[in-house]
Amino acid sequence: MLGKRVLITNRGEIAIRIAKALNELGLVSVGLWTDNEPEAAHLEYCQEWVHLPGSTNRDTYLNVPKIMEIIKVHKIDAVHPGYGFLSENGEFAKTLKAAGVIFIGPNPEAIAAMGDKAISKQWAKKAGVPVVPGSVGEVPTAEEALKLCQSIGYPVLLKAVAGGGGKGMRPCYSDADVKTNFEAVQREALSSFGNAGLLVEKYVKDPHHIEVQILADKKGNVYHLFERECSIQRRHQKIIEEAPSPFIGADTKLRTEICETAVKLAKAVGYDSAGTVEFIMGDDRKFYFLEMNTRIQVEHPITEEITGIDLLANMVKSAFNQPLDFKSQDDIKLHGHAIECRICAEDPVTMLPAPGKIAGFETTFPQGIRFDHCLYPKFTITPDFDPMVGKLVARGFDRAVAVRKVRAALDGLLLDGLKTNIPLLKVILDEESFKAGQYTTHYIAGVKPQEKVAIAEEARSLLVRVASVEMGQV
Amino acid sequence: MRYYFVDQDRKDIVVDLNKVETHAGITQFTFQDQTFLARRLAGKLFGSWDGKKWFKMTQLSAGETVVSNTMTYKMYRGFKPSGLFTGGAGALVTQMPGKVVKLMVKVGDKVAKGETILILEARKMETEIKAGASGVLKSLLVQPGQALEQGVLMAEIETSAP
Numbered sequence: 283m284l285g286k287r288v289l290i291t292n293r294g295e296i297a298i299r300i301a302k303a304l305n306e307l308g309l310v311s312v313g314l315w316t317d318n319e320p321e322a323a324h325l326e327y328c329q330e331w332v333h334l335p336g337s338t339n340r341d342t343y344l345n346v347p348k349i350m351e352i353i354k355v356h357k358i359d360a361v362h363p364g365y366g367f368l369s370e371n372g373e374f375a376k377t378l379k380a381a382g383v384i385f386i387g388p389n390p391e392a393i394a395a396m397g398d399k400a401i402s403k404q405w406a407k408k409a410g411v412p413v414v415p416g417s418v419g420e421v422p423t424a425e426e427a428l429k430l431c432q433s434i435g436y437p438v439l440l441k442a443v444a445g446g447g448g449k450g451m452r453p454c455y456s457d458a459d460v461k462t463n464f465e466a467v468q469r470e471a472l473s474s475f476g477n478a479g480l481l482v483e484k485y486v487k488d489p490h491h492i493e494v495q496i497l498a499d500k501k502g503n504v505y506h507l508f509e510r511e512c513s514i515q516r517r518h519q520k521i522i523e524e525a526p527s528p529f530i531g532a533d534t535k536l537r538t539e540i541c542e543t544a545v546k547l548a549k550a551v552g553y554d555s556a557g558t559v560e561f562i563m564g565d566d567r568k569f570y571f572l573e574m575n576t577r578i579q580v581e582h583p584i585t586e587e588i589t590g591i592d593l594l595a596n597m598v599k600s601a602f603n604q605p606l607d608f609k610s611q612d613d614i615k616l617h618g619h620a621i622e623c624r625i626c627a628e629d630p631v632t633m634l635p636a637p638g639k640i641a642g643f644e645t646t647f648p649q650g651i652r653f654d655h656c657l658y659p660k661f662t663i664t665p666d667f668d669p670m671v672g673k674l675v676a677r678g679f680d681r682a683v684a685v686r687k688v689r690a691a692l693d694g695l696l697l698d699g700l701k702t703n704i705p706l707l708k709v710i711l712d713e714e715s716f717k718a719g720q721y722t723t724h725y726i727a728g729v730k731p732q733e734k735v736a737i738a739e740e741a742r743s744l745l746v747r748v749a750s751v752e753m754g755q756v
Numbered sequence: 757m758r759y760y761f762v763d764q765d766r767k768d769i770v771v772d773l774n775k776v777e778t779h780a781g782i783t784q785f786t787f788q789d790q791t792f793l794a795r796r797l798a799g800k801l802f803g804s805w806d807g808k809k810w811f812k813m814t815q816l817s818a819g820e821t822v823v824s825n826t827m828t829y830k831m832y833r834g835f836k837p838s839g840l841f842t843g844g845a846g847a848l849v850t851q852m853p854g855k856v857v858k859l860m861v862k863v864g865d866k867v868a869k870g871e872t873i874l875i876l877e878a879r880k881m882e883t884e885i886k887a888g889a890s891g892v893l894k895s896l897l898v899q900p901g902q903a904l905e906q907g908v909l910m911a912e913i914e915t916s917a918p
Contacts, residue, residue, distance in 0.1 A: 318903065337901045631826055637853045639905060641822055642814020644800070659815075664903045665855055665878060698814045699821050701828065735826070740769075741788050743824040746803055748759045748773050749785045749794045750816040751833060753801055 283602040284308045287357060288386070290328065291349055292364030294656045295672060296578070297324035300362045303594035305329065312356060316342040318664060323656040332356055339666060343367040346374055353383055360384035360601060366668070369577035372397055386601040388498075388555040388576045395551040396574040406571040409550035411543055414562065414570040416483035424464040430482045431460050437487060440464060442471030443479035450474055453485045488565040488722040490529045491515065491572075494544035495585045496557045497596055500603045504548045505611050506541040507589045510581055513723045514710065516633045521703065522710060523581040524621045525588050528681060528719030529563065540569055547574065556582075556597040565722075580624070580670065583654055587620035587677040619681040621688045623707045625655070625672040625695070627663045630706040631732045635669040638662070641699025642750070648690045651676055663700065681719060685711060698747075705735045760836050761822075761829035764851055764906060768836065769829070782807075821905060830907045846889045846913035854878030856902045856910075865893045873911055874898070891915040 287310045290300045297313060301324060304311040313328030318337035325331050332352055336342040344367055353361070361378055363369040363386070372393040375385045387393070396402045403413045415434045420443055421427045431438040431454065440463055442450030450471045454460045464480070472478040495507040511527035512520040530537050544559035557576050563569040582593045591614065596606050608614060628635050639662045645653065655672030663671060674691050678684035689711040692704055709731040710716050716725070726732070759771040774786040785792045793804045794813070802810045816822060818833035857875040861867055872884040873893070894914040898904065 318901065629826060636828075638821060638828070641820035642816045644812050644814050646812050662903060662905075665853065666903075694812075696812065696814045698816060698823060701823050701826065737825050740824060741790050742792075742805075744759075744761060744769065744771050745773075745785060745787045745790050745792050746813060747761075747816060747822050747824070747831060748757075748771055748787070748833075749783070749792050749803060750801060750813050751759075751818050751831070752757065752773070752775055752785065753783065753794050753796065754815055754817060 283599070283604055285310065286359040286602070287312055287330075288360045288362055288598070289332075289349075289353060289356070289358040290314065290324070290362050290364065291343060291368055292362070292366070293319065293322055293324055293343065294667065295324075295654045296364040296580075297322075298327045298656060299594055299654055300364060301327035301329075303592065303598055304362070307595055307598060309360075309598070312358065314343070314352070318666060321661075323658055323661065330356070337666075339367070346371075346377060350377065350381065353378075353381065358383060360386055360598075362386040362598070363577070365577050365580060370397060370575070384601050386555070386598055388553055388557060392551045392553050392555075393576045396557075396576050399573055402573055403571070405551055406547055409547050411547045411550075411571045412569065414484050414486065417481050419481075420479040421482050424461060427464055427480070427482050428457060428460050432457070434482065434484050437485040439483045439485040440467045441481050441483060442467065442475055442477065443481055444471065444475035444477040453487075484570075486562050486564040486570065488724070489513075490527070490563045491520070491560065491723055492527050492530065492540065492563050492569065493558045493560040493579075494541050495579075495582070495593070496544055496548045496553060496559060497591075497593065497600070497606070498548060498554045498557075499600045499606055500554050502549075502552075502554075504545050504553060505606075505608075505614060506545050507585045507591060507593070507614055508616050509537065509540060510584055512581060513721055514716075514725050515723055516726045520581065521624050521626070522621065522707070522716075523584055523624075524619065524681070524684070525584040526616060526619065531719070533567070536567060543569075543571075547571065555600055556593055580673065581622050583652060583673060583675045584620035584622045584677075587652065587675060588616055588618060589614055590617065618677055618679050619684045620675060620677040621681075621684045623674045623688055623692065623711075624670050624703075625674060625697075625707075626703045627669040627671055627700050628703050629701045630703050630735045633703070633706070633726075633732060635665070636701040637665045637669065638700030640697060642696065643698075644696040646694035646696075648676075648687050648694070650678075650687060651691045653691075653695075657697070682717075685717060706732055708736070709734045758834060759818075760832040761824075762832065762836070762907065763827055763829055766849070766907075821907070828906060846891060846894075846915045847909060848873060848885055848888070848911045848913075850876070850904045850906055850908045850910060852878050853903070853905050854883070856898045856900050856904065857882060858900055859896065859898075861893055861896075863893050863896050867891060867893055867913060876904075876910075885910065887913055889913055889915040 289312045301311040311328045312330045314334040315322045368374040375390040378385045468478045491512045498504040510525040512523040514522040560572040561569040652675040676687035757773045761769040776784045782795045801813045803813045804810045854876040867887045869890045891913040894912045
């Protein structure tokens with residue numbers, strides 16, 4: 283494995299994280315730069331820099347022919363795709379395999395098995411992994427819906443086939459509810475989506491998004507690195523994640539059960555890399571399989587923090603068929619608690635992306651903070667890329683300590699020049715139900731922390747800015 | 757020293773700053789009834805409201821965009837650059853950061869009010885930037901693929917007499 287040349291087909295903070303792992307393992311990290319980001323911060327950590335011409339994502343990080351050409355010219359042995367871009371593209375994995383290049387990720391068959399939501403659910407059912415119970419296809423009449431609801435057990439959700447965004451769905455708690463709601467939802471579905479088709483699904487009340495980190499080698503050994511809870515979401519995207527899950531808490535039996543279920547699924551599909559199995563868990567503590575992400579995930583640092591296992595380094599070792607850093611599942615232990623806050627270039631109130639240029643950047647962190655980022659003063663965050671620019675991670679002896687540390691770290695993270703979600707993250711970390719670890723995926727919609735974002739006194743705020751400029755004048 | 761903070765709607769806030777260098781490298785700034793102290797320490801910049809409690813500050817430059825609460829301002833020292841936001845209906849200025857997708861006209865072309873001059877992509881959506889007045893396109897200062905900040909002059913129209 284030593285001296286092998288690895289191309290990172292990604293940018294931003296994850297490219298830095300991958301390069302760190304490659305350098306540490308004695309591999310050659312090869313980074314890419316594109317025309318719209320010639321000063322890409324990740325190159326600082328890459329040993330070789332290669333120009334990937336083009337300025338749109340389609341022309342660059344998503345362009346398989348161009349990347350294959352670079353692989354040939356620069357004698358690349360392996361590729362790490364990071365997350366997003368080509369990371370879950372089975373065709374790319376196949377193309378690399380055919381060219382004799384190692385794809386640092388799972389085999390193409392595993393990507394295919396987990397890539398499509400419907401197909402992955404069938405795999406889960408086959409492996410005996412619970413999926414959200416429901417109808418197979420449309421339910422034509424109220425009578426049939428009633429029969430199905432009784433067999434699934436209440437509460438049940440009636441939802442439009444074409445539905446979305448919370449429209450055209452209604453929870454039912456009894457036979458009477460189904461009778462009164464069936465036609466109403468049909469009418470709503472017809473008027474909103476032009477399709478009256480209805481589905482019946484188990485209603486997961488007060489849901490939690492809980493996912494299990496998997497790490498597997500090429501010899502059929504599949505390990506889990508415990509779970510993460512990612513229920514604090516906006517626009518169906520996570521903003522705060524923690525490990526272990528505060529909802530599972532001290533329920534070791536449930537923790538073992540969900541982790542072993544994830545391992546069972548990974549084994550069933552012949553999984554052989556780092557990956558994540560996502561579940562939804564209701565207030566009755568029953569969990570159901572949602573999907574599997576066949577790549578390294580944004581929130582992997584919190585798992586690294588609580589287990590002490592370097593996921594990126596072991597993912598690379600696995601791809602090169604090298605022994606992992608540990609020998610058995612029993613070597614993987616849970617230490618303390620970790621929290622990650624995603625720092626995003628977005629409006630803290632509307633939560634919409636707000637790209638811009640970093641005018642000033644300073645940090646003063648408490649002990650033990652990890653900040654995975656790609657920021658530097660004058661760095662321009664373009665609308666082309668995800669607004670997530672950094673991950674602030676704290677590990678503590680327990681959850682309270684982790685919350686305290688990450689909250690103090692937010693105070694010590696100064697970013698000016700563009701709007702960020704830092705003020706919103708502070709509100710959430712100060713809020714009672716979050717501090718108590720009692721929240722569900724409805725948190726943002728229910729608690730509305732964005733309405734409590736602090737407003738500074740304008741004159742004071744502007745005075746600090748002008749004083750800073752004046753101090754820079756000679 | 758006078759500073760201008762110009763917002764998205766090109767409205768500005770004027771900050772008339774009083775600056776006094778005091779002992780021990782501390783500079784005192786006054787604006788309205790607020791007094792603020794700043795000093796350098798180990799290459800970093802620190803500020804204080806009372807001279808006792810100090811906090812780290814970012815080093816900013818004039819001409820940069822800064823954020824105060826949920827407002828973004830372009831900050832200018834001493835003067836407001838002309839042409840950037842004092843322009844009338846003939847000046848096309850970005851209202852939010854975006855990226856130029858396509859230019860629809862060239863310099864010297866006759867343009868009618870409401871005609872699309874260029875297409876800008878912002879927040880993953882394409883927006884047509886239209887002429888605010890009829891006339892002749894005097895200058896086109898951007899190229900396709902170029903990423904633009906808020907408050908940047910993209911094109912100017914020499915308006916014809918009404």
